[in-house]
Amino acid sequence: MTNTTFNATGTADNLAKHSGIRTILQWLAEPPAPHPADELPSLRANLKAWRDVGGTPQQRARALDGLYRRSCSVIDDLLPSLTDLTLPVPAKARRVVRSVLDLLQMLADETLVLPNGVGVDRVDPIERMTTLDLAVWRSLNALARQLLIGHMIAAPARSGTWQQLHQTFAVARAQKLHTLVPEGAASSPQHLYHAAVLLGCAQPASLTAREVLFLAAYFDRFADEIEPIAAAAAVQPGTFWIDPQRDLPAISCSRRLAPPTVALDGLSCARLTALLKTQIAKLDDGTPAQAIGLPDFAGTPAGLGVLRRLAGRWSDSGKRRFQRRRQNHRTILSSGIDGLWQLCQTGEAADLELSTWMITNESPDGYAVMHVSGKTGALSVGDIAAVRTGGEQNWQICLVRWAVSENPEHLELGLQILAPRAVPAILAQPSDALGTQHLRVLILPEIPLLRSSQLLVVASGALPKQRQKLILVIEKGNLVVREVKRTNVDEQTGSVDILSIEPDENPF
Template identity: 65%
Template structure:
């Protein structure tokens, strides 16, 4: 993506009130700019101008229809670039472009909803003025705005969730929520439910590719959610929505509804059963296309996010451990290679270390905020190591979530996997008949938590059919170990965690 100069955008805003309906329609007939990002200032300025220009209701509706279609084409063409796993925090240039997209989507949501506030159009009016289409487009613009915020690990703008809920309540009041407007593939309820489900999936714990993957998944399978009566809200896998509050749906066992009959609830039980069935079929060799799944479901990261979702929603209750607020510092290094060198040679090696503040902690892990130093290429699902002032060991952690409100801000949620690790080299046969050597980390057994040793490897390194693995451990002596892989404990876009046990029949 190329940067959109803010001065150009400001000039367009100033010129916008002088535009006439004819000038807007003539611009809409022009071909798209070579780069989609170049369209953003003009789209916003013409939407601003349309609010004040003279013209009939049909002319305004047709112009807004064309602006919506053109904006959707531009934004959809930009999403693949946003889905590439960005380094966190997102750089200032990319964040400025995203802010322009969010501005455009908010204007579309407001202006299409304004058609509804003008009341039902006369009989035989232009189809662009249909109430169901206006509500659908407003919901769609708000849902896209939320999804793009998830892509860059940034909290949604204030008021977006509340506006989404209220717009859907309006559709229900007008009995249009089950309608599928002309030219659309989904009903208003499906657009709303898909956005709500994505918000329930803890998007801060997802990479950009995983966000887009789940957005596509929920578009296809959101019909499996089941409404529950208000008296049944406190149950496993049940979420509730208060349309008067600017919040996503909340697990009822974690934060129950504050008053009887407040908001609405739905159960994720049916979709959890569907998720487990799909995971089982994928493990047996089924192709994603056979199950009507996005292609990403066939990857290790895709299967991993489906498994985490099924587990999380199957038991979305209270936290097992209380968090304790802290404010002490810790050093952090990222990536298997960096951890491998630190575990083997100590802090003196050439590994990028950054300083973080631990804001709270529990027996399971930490929440940390970046203070100084280069954090490295961090994404959700990466493995990192941290060392606090009170513990000389480098603890091995998994990045569970990330939040970045601006280019200078980054917070991570870290799950502690082990208090230390043993660096090793994994020898795998290569395609040319040789041997491929991969750096890996061996995690020890932990009583009452993990009965076997585990192996952290880069994602996709170990073929799924490989059961016997050869490990080389360099210490005072060179040790060669043959182990069996028993199961895959965790799969992310960056790493896999494999349970291993000694090979009882070494060759």
């Protein structure tokens, strides 16, 4: 039997705990791994050990500070790699994402355990200004990043994340720290919280990963434009209410009014919507994005389209026009302008990627579908798609409005029907450098009582903004040359531009 040796300052167990804190500090002094993902296991292991190791309060605070900063640096390095992932996110990439989310949850929890082991709800008032403000800010930041990454991969928020975000902010507000900027932080807890809430209000399932990152940066800049209101006053478009006791993002009053018997928080995006419209008008007039304090992405068709959709959602009541009917029948889907062009021009071909989906519900203007089999290809929100059900001959042309992917084997899409069929065409576009360019485009017919003009679907950013007159070549049976002009930009996404067109009365 081995005897345990005691010294004057404590037991061998205490020595081991002090040794543990030194091990963490030594690891933090080492250079990071060559690839950011290789840091994740060590960061999680050290954070797990941090709670139980000994050391002085100063050592523990220094270790937690180092782990937090290193974790944020690693996650910042990993974020760009998430913007190019296809949906559903492959299993290998999702394992990395899960590891990041685990790390962020640990940070959200551990930063609220102060160096002396006391929880944030039992902080001595003397320590409040120097300790609690930064602890709450870091916890909120970790939770907001969790939600951001979930939005980027079209995954639902982890259970409890929204509720923890609301309640952590409630702690900051109760301690009167919500408007203070902690030392070393760039914003107040309130600003950070409002930016995360706004991203949830922007219907992130309807955004690509790049668009999510863009709006996250936008809200980080303009979150102070939010106007807090009483939840009972959240009845106009662009107003939302929050129940801190529920694990949900802010709820639009257009979907459901706040219950009158419960004291809840409300917010209005009216002032932010007005700012959005002003910025959109300036971008349309040719003002560079940077000149009005926006990222370069705001000046691209995809960025401008995101801002337009957001301003439209927050200005309109958004009531559903048709009731949805639950279904469980199959449909075939193809996506992308080139694929649909080939489909409409020559019919199904051996090299054309088709996939099978189950329609889970439908209405006269769209479908919700769940992937069953077949390769989905590089399918993303904002892409053009075509579906054919049953014995129908025509392919309905749709726009992918939203996507949800809970795991690598699961993908659901929301499809808005644009037209019952499409006509494939070639757009002849003069170019000084390359002669005449020929682009594959789709012409969507007018729909009586719904849309009086034809639509032209073209790859995003393919047409110069100033070019109004277009030459279309249609070759199906007979060769037809049409001269048209665009009258309006109906939709801009990261994949396609959809334009209203009409015959040109003053042809070339």
